[in-house]
Amino acid sequence: MLNLRRAGRERVRRAPWIVSIYRTDTGKKYAMAISGVVLLLFVLGHMIGNLHVFEGAHGGTFRIDEYGEGLRDLGEPLFPRTMVLWAFLRIPLAAAFLIHIHAALALTRSNRDARETKYQSPRDYLAARYASRTMRWSGVIVLLFLAWHLADLTIGVEAVNPDFVRGSVYHNLVASLSRWPVWILYVAAQVALAFHIWHGAWSLFQSLGISNPRFNRFRRTFAHAFATVVVAGFLAVPVGVALDIVS
Amino acid sequence: MHLTLRVWRQDGPGVEGRFETYEAAGIHQDMSFLEMLDLVNERLVTAGHEPIAFDHDCREGICGSCGLMIDGRAHGPQGSTATCQLHMREFSDGDTIVIEPWRATSFPIVRDLVVDRGAFDRIIEAGGYIGAPTGSAPEANLTPVPKETSDAAMDAAACIGCGACVAACPNGAGQLFTAAKVAHLNLLPQGQPERWMRVERMVETMEEYFGSCSNHGECEPACPKGISLDNIALMNRDYLLSKIRNRKLGGQR
Numbered sequence: 001m002l003n004l005r006r007a008g009r010e011r012v013r014r015a016p017w018i019v020s021i022y023r024t025d026t027g028k029k030y031a032m033a034i035s036g037v038v039l040l041l042f043v044l045g046h047m048i049g050n051l052h053v054f055e056g057a058h059g060g061t062f063r064i065d066e067y068g069e070g071l072r073d074l075g076e077p078l079f080p081r082t083m084v085l086w087a088f089l090r091i092p093l094a095a096a097f098l099i100h101i102h103a104a105l106a107l108t109r110s111n112r113d114a115r116e117t118k119y120q121s122p123r124d125y126l127a128a129r130y131a132s133r134t135m136r137w138s139g140v141i142v143l144l145f146l147a148w149h150l151a152d153l154t155i156g157v158e159a160v161n162p163d164f165v166r167g168s169v170y171h172n173l174v175a176s177l178s179r180w181p182v183w184i185l186y187v188a189a190q191v192a193l194a195f196h197i198w199h200g201a202w203s204l205f206q207s208l209g210i211s212n213p214r215f216n217r218f219r220r221t222f223a224h225a226f227a228t229v230v231v232a233g234f235l236a237v238p239v240g241v242a243l244d245i246v247s
Numbered sequence: 248m249h250l251t252l253r254v255w256r257q258d259g260p261g262v263e264g265r266f267e268t269y270e271a272a273g274i275h276q277d278m279s280f281l282e283m284l285d286l287v288n289e290r291l292v293t294a295g296h297e298p299i300a301f302d303h304d305c306r307e308g309i310c311g312s313c314g315l316m317i318d319g320r321a322h323g324p325q326g327s328t329a330t331c332q333l334h335m336r337e338f339s340d341g342d343t344i345v346i347e348p349w350r351a352t353s354f355p356i357v358r359d360l361v362v363d364r365g366a367f368d369r370i371i372e373a374g375g376y377i378g379a380p381t382g383s384a385p386e387a388n389l390t391p392v393p394k395e396t397s398d399a400a401m402d403a404a405a406c407i408g409c410g411a412c413v414a415a416c417p418n419g420a421g422q423l424f425t426a427a428k429v430a431h432l433n434l435l436p437q438g439q440p441e442r443w444m445r446v447e448r449m450v451e452t453m454e455e456y457f458g459s460c461s462n463h464g465e466c467e468p469a470c471p472k473g474i475s476l477d478n479i480a481l482m483n484r485d486y487l488l489s490k491i492r493n494r495k496l497g498g499q500r
Binding site: 017030209 | 318456469476
């Protein structure tokens with residue numbers, strides 16, 4: 001009578017060590033947490049970089065344009081131009097995104113299978129926060145926003161940002177954020193990101209087994225602080241544009 | 248007290264179930280929740296109907312047999328309490344109480360409110376034991392255990408295996424149960440020889456049956472024994488270590 005959910009599945013051929021760990025749900029949670037740390041570091045770095053907007057112009061060039069150029073020049077003259085940007089920042093970041101999304105999809109499927117018949121009466125949640133229960137939706141919102149954002153301010157797709165000028169970061173973002181639907185999109189996406197990283201920045205400690213009664217209360221504090229700082233920093237740019245501080 | 252019960256009735260495994268409504272009059276506030284159901288059942292039997300099937304055994308909160316989803320909460324509105332220790336004074340006259348069985352694919356419904364929690368037994372079989380000579384009782388103080396360690400192991404060992412953690416989890420995950428069993432033995436010196444084998448086998452058996460942990464934290468307040476989420480962190484850490492440790496060095500500190 002026992003319901004052996006996966007008993008029918010043949011024992012798979014011995015996989016490489018790291019793959020065999022990733023095949024387990026617990027292994028996917030490690031992957032989730034580690035790729036999450038990479039992505040958290042990225043959003044923090046991106047947010048700090050954005051603040052160059054408020055430095056304005058120096059000698060005819062906007063500081064944020066110089067910063068953008070600086071990212072491409074990273075590692076010069078030791079490495080060819082843009083090599084460090086691609087090899088150490090963009091490709092690992094894309095890999096972290098893909099792993100994070102793949103693990104999320106696989107875990108969601110596993111969780112759905114684990115309760116095929118839902119509760120037929122309303123649940124009364126005690127601890128599961130809005131943020132934790134909407135991780136997959138806030139994640140999807142952030143992903144859709146990312147697609148827009150890359151087309152808008154990184155690649156400069158004509159249909160998305162007609163005023164795009166390659167390398168003119170300051171000009172591009174002001175042009176984009178001066179359109180009110182886009183402004184709302186950016187702010188809404190940051191709110192979704194806030195919820196997402198608030199749960200993630202706490203959850204990663206549990207998933208990786210980083211637990212010590214002496215420090216555990218700081219894990220929540222860290223998540224509050226991290227999500228607040230990152231999102232406040234990100235929101236500063238659209239708010240700056242709205243208040244004409246950035247124009 | 249006069250109560251209205253909406254109870255899940257299901258005639259057997261894998262068949263359609265439905266909520267049925269029963270009026271429960273003359274309920275005393277000092278009755279336990281299960282005594283209230285006993286009374287309702289006596290009246291049902293007297294009237295020639297099938298009584299409501301529900302699991303119960305010790306009725307003193309230590310066996311882990313009972314377990315109902317009451318108004319959307321595992322074991323009902325009172326914290327750190329199994330269903331049998333919940334009393335009707337937690338409810339008010341005129342309340343409507345919704346009673347559902349645990350819902351998880353690996354806890355198939357046997358009848359009405361009774362589910363088969365055999366999946367938990369499979370997890371225990373996978374590693375919930377230690378190697379010990381059984382011929383004669385060991386010397387009582389042969390293996391000293393630090394106080395903090397024995398307290399932590401005892402806290403984990405308080406798990407009665409009722410399944411409320413799985414029932415409460417939005418993912419239908421069995422982490423809190425498995426983590427309690429892993430922590431209970433992995434923390435103690437007696438559990439060290441099988442430590443890495445235990446966590447590896449128990450986690451992998453758990454994953455055959457249950458969902459994954461999203462760290463919602465919903466299991467902790469649902470647990471009648473107050474098992475801490477810290478045990479899940481310990482299990483996650485030990486599972487990772489089980490994949491890394493050189494087991495030939497298992498005898499070393």
